[in-house]
Amino acid sequence: MGQVEHEGGEAACWLDQVCARCGGLRTECGHRPEESAVPRRVAGRPGRDRDPEGRARNGRPRDGLGRPLPYGSSGxxxxxxxxxxxxxxxxxxxxxxxxAGMPFxxxxVLEDRWKNSPEEERALWRALAQYAVGLTHAARGNTKGAAALLxxxxxxxxPFEAHPPFGVDVAGIRRWAGRPxxxxxxxxxxxxxxxCGPAR
Incomplete structure (x- = not known):
């Protein structure tokens, strides 16, 4: 099991791929990067936060839906x-x-499995992490970003619909995610x- 750092970006980065100006995906909205980018640096903070191994990690506190809060806030x-x-x-x-209403x-959790799963499973976990990010945008009221990620x-x-692994309700999730x-x-x-498992 190899660990994946940047295969398509971390799921948190998918949250950042949404244009702050229009709510759509930055790659599709047509706004210039400087118009749609969410500022990465905070005044008085040199560069990105890093974990003890030196990997980039966002250390800012976040609210219950994963929105960054100012440094020093309790999230x-x-x-x-x-x-x-x-x-x-x-x-x-x-x-x-x-x-519990905590899609972020x-x-x-799904991202951890994506990064640490065997190669043949990674696309499944990545898609499920994107699904949760779509639900996060829906909870935040960003319908454009939610629709794009869903x-x-x-x-x-x-690719997993014919033979769903681990009992994941692939058909049900795909059908529901396609609804407006x-x-x-x-x-x-x-x-x-x-x-996965029986429907509610």
């Missing part, structure tokens, strides 16, 4: 990064977080399919 507790979980543990923990935290997730899950109302749904909601 919602973050999910610990780099936790090795089985597929079943990952799905159960991510579902608990979705049920669920994406962090569509990406549905596309990423397509998905982009305005806030979890928890009985409308949102569970990641």
């Amino acid at each position: 919602a507790p973050r999910q610990p990064e780099g936790v090795l979980r089985s597929a079943a543990q990952t799905l159960a923990e991510a579902q608990q977080l979705l049920d 935290h669920a994406h962090e 569509a990406r997730a549905a596309q990423g899950l397509a 109302e998905a982009a305005v749904t806030t979890v928890p909601s009985a409308e949102v399919p569970v990641l």
Whole structure:
């Protein structure tokens, strides 16, 4: 099991790919980068935050939906990064977080599995992390960003629909993520399919 650092960007970076001006994906909205970019540096802070191994990590506190707060603020507790979980543990923990209305935290759990899974599973976990990021944007009221990320997730899950691994409800998630109302749904909601197992 190799660890993946930058295969398509971390899921938190997917949150940053949304244009601050229009709410759409920066690659598709047509705004110049300086118009759509979210500033990366904070006055008085030299460069990016780094973990003890020197990897870039955003150390800013975040609210319950993952929005950055000013340094020194008390934010919602973050999910610990780099936790090795089985597929079943990952799905159960991510579902608990979705049920608690914490899709940003669920994406962090799914991202850990994506980074630490065997090569043949990575596309599945990446798509599920994108799904949680789409739900995060929906909860934040960003319907354009939510629709874009949910569509990406549905596309990423397509190769797994015929033979869904780990009991993931690939067909249900893809069907729901393609509906216009998905982009305005806030979890928890009985409308949102569970990641795996029997429907609610």
